[in-house]
Amino acid sequence: MSGTFNYVKDSNNIVTVTMDMSGPVNAMNDEYIELMSATIERLEAERADIAGVILTSAKSSFFAGGDIKNMLKAVPGVDEPALFAQAESIKGMLRRLEKLGKPVVAAINGAALGGGYEICLACHYRVALNSPAVLIGLPEVSLGLLPGGGGVVRLVSKMGVEKAIMPLLEGTRFKADKAAAFGLVEELATDTDDMMAKAKAWILANPEAANPWDIKGFKIPGGDLRKPNIAQMIQGAVPMLAQKTKGLMPAPAKILDVIANTLRVDFDTALRIESRALTSLVTTPQAKNMMTFFLQMNQVNGGGSRPKDIAKSKVKKVGILGAGMMGQGIAYVSALAGMDVVLKDISQDAADKGKAYTEKLLNKALERGRMTEDKKAGILGRITASVDAKDLQGCDLIIEAVFESVDLKHAMTKELEPLLAEGGVWGSNTSTLPITLLAEASAKPENFIGIHFFSPVDKMPLVEIIVGDKTSPETLAKAFDYAQQIKKTPIVVNDSRGFFTSRVFGTFVDEGAVLIEEGVEPVLIENLAKLVGMPVGPLAVHDEVSQQLTTKIVATNRELNERLGDDMNVDTATGRMSKIFVEEYKRNGKAYEGGYYDYAADGSKAIWPTIRERFVKPEIELPNLDIKERILFRQVVESVRCLEEGVLKSVADGNIGSIMGIGFPPYTGGVFQYINTYGVQKFADRAAELSALYGERFTPPALLLEKAAAGEQFV
């Protein structure tokens, strides 16, 4: 089926062009060029009989931007000339549209992102539906790209550098009302009729519209590089970006470069520079990885690991056991999503404190103008803080978030599971305890599942769903739907020790501890981890988790080995270091007396001198590259083992889970995409080399060797 740009002229001679391309969304590709070019030719030919033009969409979104699936196919060193020509062709058409000599209005009836908003910027006026589905902005930087359809040049020309720099460098997606307040759109509409009426009224009132940059004497708002504050802003942004990106992501610096050029040269030259910059980014590994991440997010959120053919479900009433840090966060996100919540603890005081957490977050939102008193009252009113088990009667879902103790969790299940509604689901929020073992206390293990949240629950976007041996597909589907109801991305894993995220995260922390044991300078370990893109070094992370908790986890793992007859290695560097900290030094972690670091009252931190005195061997000289790669390879090799053992159900789940749950660097596209980019054979060879040098933990798993031998990637 081929798409259309439907062309209808009304009695006022206003033409409405409704974009309806053949794919699920309108996107910039060859089909777009064909349809847009035919439309512009017709508009130019009929110009004398036209009062103005409205551009709108037949899809649920307005326009999704550059075609990501197409851009992913671009071959480095081959396709750059074609990419440049395509960018220039798209820009040429938008120039013709804005120079039509007739007013052109974008009637934004859905998301207008990237190239989609760049089309809007070439129009003379923008009216947007004030609906939650309308998102507006230039998010290209989050794909490793830049707005190459005129977005950088036009946004800077429209609102000046000072205002444009933030949405360009951060790729902010604005809701309609925020977009209007920021100046990205000129008017909001309540519904489609209102939107069309406002667009038409503007056309009739502005018969000879032109964009400011095409009017003689145009000056960029706020001034150009001759203004000292603007020059300083650009100069200051260079080191700031270098510090932020560690040189790992080229897009932000390119965006800054195009911004500076927009201030230096004429409009059309700046557009051409922008096309060149875009072209240089599309084929970089970073862009490919980040675009792949976008598509895999769609795959995961589109239900990739959810059993098919099971009707969607909705939780109406959820019970949460334990009002500690996790329980209170789960209560907040559930109430926010419209569910009735029973937050139960053993004392009323603890339950009330848990509910007060929601009030605190809602008050913050109120202060920032993101919440109304009415809404706040509604959300708080949905949470019942209770000590009474009877309040749980009839829950569709009960999530226990009590201490990591098998016996306690078993006792909770036995006592409270009968209160679930018919077919209700029991979810255990655990990061370490096997779900199949926990389900042994259940009378209905088919309705028992792991729902692993990340802290802080209100901020972390991921939920790891763990399927036990007896968990039914219906239960998995219900847990998946609940995760989506609370607006989290669910990855699905099979039961095993540490599941996926805790297991791989554990290897990151452990490699830091191994390097300390080897005598490497702690500051070097931390800095090299950040230089490869980890948000925090492994030593700081260990302090956050706390040495106290890690010693407990080691003890639990030892008990579990005995109980289950497993042989999981419990003699880890993490365990050994934690023991030293807790037993010898009484340093239990950041929240206590400190750990690897001393923490000052002003928020600063410094490596605790004793750790350096005791462990650092000045004679040790490991190549920095080895340290960097050990930090990443450790996590990646463990992820391959998870896939090989069937803990992970898909590559996409592993990539998404590693970035969103563990902090694996976004520019890599995730643990498996990292291998693809490195080259599967090359990665396997290097893993074998690291194994020979530093230990078996790097030994390439059979699956990796098979993929390398078959010339296959991880997809």
Ligand SMILES: C/C=C/C(=O)SCCNC(=O)CCNC(=O)[C@H](O)C(C)(C)COP(=O)(O)OP(=O)(O)OC[C@H]1O[C@@H](n2cnc3c(N)ncnc32)[C@H](O)[C@@H]1OP(=O)(O)O
């Ligand atoms: C020089 C210019 C560069 C650029 O412009 S780069 C692109 C910048 N644009 C974006 O980052 C926006 C990406 N798209 C989205 O965020 C969302 O989509 C929307 C908000 C536009 C719509 O959301 P919803 O209605 O929920 O649709 P859905 O499920 O996300 O997507 C439906 C199908 O459309 C594909 N798709 C979406 N955007 C693009 C795109 N920009 N290029 C190619 N395909 C796209 C998806 O993958 C999926 O496909 P399947 O049905 O096969 O899973």
